[in-house]
Amino acid sequence: MIRDITIGQYYPGKSVLHNLDPRIKLIATFWLIVVIFLCKSFFSLGLITLTAVAAAALSKVPPKMILKSLKPIVIILVFTAILNIFYTQGGETYFEWWKITITEKGINTAIFTMVRIVTLVVISSLLTYTTTPTMLTDALERILSPLKVFKIKVHTLAMMMTLALRFIPTLIEEIDRIMNAQKARGADLETGSIFQRTKALVPIFIPLMVSSFRRAYELAFAMTCRCYTGGEGRTRMKQMKIAARDIVAIVVCTAVTAGVIVLNIFFDAVI
Amino acid sequence: MSFAIETVGLTHYYSKGTVSQVAAIDNVNLQINKGELAGIIGHTGSGKSTLISHFNGLLKPDSGKVIVDGVDIWKDKETLKNSRFKVGLCFQYPEYQLFEETVYKDIAFGPKNMKLSENEIKERVLRAAEFTGVKAEHLNKSPFDLSGGEKRRVAIAGVMSMQPEVLIFDEPAAGLDPRGRADLINLIKNYRNQTGSTVIIVSHSMEDIAEMADRVIVMNKSSVAMQGSVDEVYSKGDELRSMGLNVPEITEIFAKLRSKGIDVPANVYTVEQGAEILRNLMERRSEE
Numbered sequence: 001m002i003r004d005i006t007i008g009q010y011y012p013g014k015s016v017l018h019n020l021d022p023r024i025k026l027i028a029t030f031w032l033i034v035v036i037f038l039c040k041s042f043f044s045l046g047l048i049t050l051t052a053v054a055a056a057a058l059s060k061v062p063p064k065m066i067l068k069s070l071k072p073i074v075i076i077l078v079f080t081a082i083l084n085i086f087y088t089q090g091g092e093t094y095f096e097w098w099k100i101t102i103t104e105k106g107i108n109t110a111i112f113t114m115v116r117i118v119t120l121v122v123i124s125s126l127l128t129y130t131t132t133p134t135m136l137t138d139a140l141e142r143i144l145s146p147l148k149v150f151k152i153k154v155h156t157l158a159m160m161m162t163l164a165l166r167f168i169p170t171l172i173e174e175i176d177r178i179m180n181a182q183k184a185r186g187a188d189l190e191t192g193s194i195f196q197r198t199k200a201l202v203p204i205f206i207p208l209m210v211s212s213f214r215r216a217y218e219l220a221f222a223m224t225c226r227c228y229t230g231g232e233g234r235t236r237m238k239q240m241k242i243a244a245r246d247i248v249a250i251v252v253c254t255a256v257t258a259g260v261i262v263l264n265i266f267f268d269a270v271i
Numbered sequence: 272m273s274f275a276i277e278t279v280g281l282t283h284y285y286s287k288g289t290v291s292q293v294a295a296i297d298n299v300n301l302q303i304n305k306g307e308l309a310g311i312i313g314h315t316g317s318g319k320s321t322l323i324s325h326f327n328g329l330l331k332p333d334s335g336k337v338i339v340d341g342v343d344i345w346k347d348k349e350t351l352k353n354s355r356f357k358v359g360l361c362f363q364y365p366e367y368q369l370f371e372e373t374v375y376k377d378i379a380f381g382p383k384n385m386k387l388s389e390n391e392i393k394e395r396v397l398r399a400a401e402f403t404g405v406k407a408e409h410l411n412k413s414p415f416d417l418s419g420g421e422k423r424r425v426a427i428a429g430v431m432s433m434q435p436e437v438l439i440f441d442e443p444a445a446g447l448d449p450r451g452r453a454d455l456i457n458l459i460k461n462y463r464n465q466t467g468s469t470v471i472i473v474s475h476s477m478e479d480i481a482e483m484a485d486r487v488i489v490m491n492k493s494s495v496a497m498q499g500s501v502d503e504v505y506s507k508g509d510e511l512r513s514m515g516l517n518v519p520e521i522t523e524i525f526a527k528l529r530s531k532g533i534d535v536p537a538n539v540y541t542v543e544q545g546a547e548i549l550r551n552l553m554e555r556r557s558e559e
Contacts, residue, residue, distance in 0.1 A: 183355065184329060184355060185381040203368075210367075
């Protein structure tokens with residue numbers, strides 16, 4: 001039941017994508033996402049989709065896993081497709097009945113938006129499939145470290161994120177346990193009006209809050225015992241180094257961006 | 272006569288349908304007699320906790336049946352719901368399930384879910400509080416202000432107040448000091464003797480089980496490996512060791528005494544028993 005929720009979907013592997021510097025991966029992902037939104041024609045979108053597919057193949061993550069990451073957005077996909085088909089008008093009319101008209105432009109926009117969303121999800125899930133949450137927050141800390149100039153505690157924020165991610169599975173387990181305990185006392189969590197069901201969550205959330213605070217205190221204490229004083233003077237066991245493959249990744253991103261811009265100029269815009 | 276709880280071919284898989292599918296319990300056929308105090312023992316991961324989560328329908332069997340008092344609990348929704356009240360389940364570290372503003376309200380949570388009258392609820396709460404030794408002046412306190420041991424008593428009272436026909440404890444003494452443990456064992460024994468209800472204790476502590484149980488059920492590798500009286504099961508030390516269990520320390524000490532030629536019985540499983548025998552032995556020797 002609640003245990004089946006997977007967050008932090010790292011897929012262990014040794015592919016080129018896994019070995020890329022997490023900083024570069026993070027930057028490249030955001031870069032490519034911006035490029036997706038620069039696409040105006042089917043050809044430029046095709047180029048970036050192709051890039052995404054190539055990256056997926058390079059990552060050696062099974063296609064089944066990548067398709068699984070698309071499952072939660074199926075409803076959004078269908079919804080946007082329907083909206084686009086009915087509300088975008090123009091070009092040849094294929095179908096007309098009562099107030100519904102389906103046009104060439106409507107269908108094109110629907111397909112375009114769907115491919116765009118799918119590519120977006122594939123690219124971002126590739127990042128989480130090939131990078132552990134710890135590596136990600138580490139990378140984020142490094143990328144954001146210039147913000148220290150503005151007295152923003154980047155290290156503390158990154159540590160908070162790491163800890164939050166670390167405790168998600170623990171909390172899920174805890175919820176599961178508390179739910180079972182209250183169900184054993186006859187708590188009814190599944191039936192009744194929304195109001196009743198919300199009220200039924202009180203016996204779950206109060207013990208959860210109590211134990212979360214307890215855990216937080218224990219963790220803080222354990223960290224203090226190991227002389228944790230924050231980011232200052234802290235060194236790392238795993239140093240991040242930019243390698244040749246990272247430079248290749250950046251070059252590929254630049255090339256794709258250039259390609260998209262050129263294809264945008266030479267072919268008709270869909271939207 | 273029907274059994275208090277009976278399982279027929281009970282099987283439950285974890286991660287069903289994936290490559291990592293494992294049977295947590297595999298074809299378990301078990302009978303718990305009415306009024307007995309049964310101990311279920313097994314090493315970590317032997318399927319004990321999964322098994323008892325089936326007894327009140329928290330987990331749905333992948334195949335097989337759970338029959339409580341002659342009725343299959345998965346027959347319909349109503350039966351399932353009632354099985355929660357018929358079979359009280361007290362989890363490990365039950366104090367973490369406390370949530371109400373006052374101790375009284377927390378103990379009343381179960382009876383309230385049973386939709387009993389205000390008077391009946393009050394009567395049951397007071398009775399459960401008395402059984403568990405929760406002091407009357409604590410009833411209007413917040414459960415979070417109590418000590419660890421007191422919290423556990425309150426949590427146990429919260430399950431007892433449903434007055435279930437079968438009461439199951441999962442590692443009741445976990446994390447308690449020796450005094451707390453002794454008190455708790457007495458509490459469970461008294462409860463059983465005074466109400467005559469069926470009690471099931473799940474534990475990996477051979478000592479705890481030896482002190483309480485009429486009958487021992489040994490779980491190993493997802494199924495029932497042995498069952499019988501304490502004497503029958505505990506005399507098979509080698510078999511127990513092969514299942515990652517052990518006989519109680521006191522039994523080992525007595526086995527060593529025997530191997531040194533001292534005439535003591537082999538079936539000593541609790542410290543009280545052992546102390547008594549040693550005292551007698553010493554008295555006899557000083558007389559000689």
